[in-house]
Amino acid sequence: AQSxxxxxxxxxxxxxxxxxxxxxxxxSVPPYLFWYVQYPNQGLQLLLKYTTGATLVKGINGFExxxxxxxxxxxxxxxxxxxxxxxxxxxxxxxSTAGNKLTFxxxxxxxxxx
Amino acid sequence: xxxxxxxPRHEVTEMGQEVTLRCKPISGHDYLFWYRQTMMRGLxxxxxxxxxxxxxxxGMPEDRFSAKMPNASFSTLKIxxxxxxxxxxxxxxxxxxxSGYTFGSGTRLTVV
Numbered sequence: 001a002q003s004x005x006x007x008x009x010x011x012x013x014x015x016x017x018x019x020x021x022x023x024x025x026x027x028s029v030p031p032y033l034f035w036y037v038q039y040p041n042q043g044l045q046l047l048l049k050y051t052t053g054a055t056l057v058k059g060i061n062g063f064e065x066x067x068x069x070x071x072x073x074x075x076x077x078x079x080x081x082x083x084x085x086x087x088x089x090x091x092x093x094x095x096s097t098a099g100n101k102l103t104f105x106x107x108x109x110x111x112x113x114x
Numbered sequence: 115x116x117x118x119x120x121x122p123r124h125e126v127t128e129m130g131q132e133v134t135l136r137c138k139p140i141s142g143h144d145y146l147f148w149y150r151q152t153m154m155r156g157l158x159x160x161x162x163x164x165x166x167x168x169x170x171x172x173g174m175p176e177d178r179f180s181a182k183m184p185n186a187s188f189s190t191l192k193i194x195x196x197x198x199x200x201x202x203x204x205x206x207x208x209x210x211x212x213s214g215y216t217f218g219s220g221t222r223l224t225v226v
Contacts, residue, residue, distance in 0.1 A: 034214070043118075043205060043217040090157065100209055101147065101170065104157040 002027045002093045006105035014113050019063075019078040021108050023091030026072065032094035033074040034102065035065055039087045047089075050074065061085070086112045120206050120218035127225055132194040135221045138187055139208030143216070148181055148191050149205040151220070157205075163189065196225045 007022040025031055032051045036044040048059025055067040061084075065076045074091060091105040119138040127133050139146045147162040161171040166183045174181070178197070183189040193200055201224050207217045 036217075041222075043219045044207075044215075045217075046214050049214055100145065100215075101159055101162055102215060103159070106156045 002031070002095055002103045004091050004093050004103055004105035006089075006091050006108050008108055009106060010109045010111065012111045012113060013081045015083055016080050019076075019081045019085060019110065021076040021089050021091075021110070023065075023074045023076065023105060024072050025074060025091070025093045027093055027095070029096065032096060032100070033065075033067060034092040034094065035059065035063070035074075035076050036090045036092060036104075037061075037087050038090065038107075044090065047076070081110075081112050083112050083114065086110055118206055118208050118216050118218035120204075120221050122221060123219065124222045125224070127196055127223070129197055129225055130195045131225075132192065133196045133200075133223060133225075135191040135204050135206075135223070137189045137191070137206030137218060139189070139206070140210075140216055141187065143208035143210045144186075145209045146183060146189050147207045147209070147215070148189070149207065151203045151205060152201075160191070160204075193223075196223075198225045201225050 003026045005024045034049045035047040037047050038044050047063050048057045050057045050067045058064045063078045088107045088109045090107045092102040094100045121136045144165050148160040149157050151157050160173045161181045163183045181191045203220045203222050205220045207215045209215045
């Protein structure tokens with residue numbers, strides 16, 4: 001079975017400050033890992049994904065994440081927050097042995113202060 | 115490509131009524147998933163299909179819930195009878211083997 005834990009259901013950052021969202025996973029098979037963003041009243045949009053290869057993954061909107069197998073982590077960062085980054089962020093792990101179904105973390109809501 | 119299309123966007127219904135949610139996946143995608151999002155439980159997988167065949171429905175909460183995929187371009191999620199605790203946002207997503215998920219915009223269901 002797979003599981004995802006996101007530390008902190010709410011994060012508040014100042015505009016221009018570092019954004020760091022934490023994600024730890026549990027998987028019995030080599031994981032595929034994802035970060036999604038959800039803006040109010042919208043669906044989920046893929047930010048970035050890790051499947052194989054380079055462990056530092058760059059995504060859209062200046063976000064990146066690093067897969068650390070030894071720590072079972074896939075933390076999401078952005079060097080400088082923008083007001084438009086205010087949204088909810090979901091980390092997810094995919095089970096490639098079960099149709100690639102995604103298991104999501106509980107989400108982290110990001111508030112950006114001017 | 116228009117993406118994954120869900121209808122309706124919003125549905126308000128009375129307890130006991132039948133509700134049908136609809137999803138049109140991206141053409142060529144061979145997997146289709148139904149998720150439910152609530153404040154209390156987050157995002158939960160309800161059921162998924164591969165090549166129109168239901169593979170795993172272990173997430174379907176009760177017999178009141180049923181899902182079908184009669185062809186590669188259409189799926190429905192039905193709740194009969196509906197209850198207030200079914201109020202949630204229901205998402206459909208499709209995927210092609212080796213690619214990422216594409217989510218629809220969701221259907222916000224309110225059962226009063």
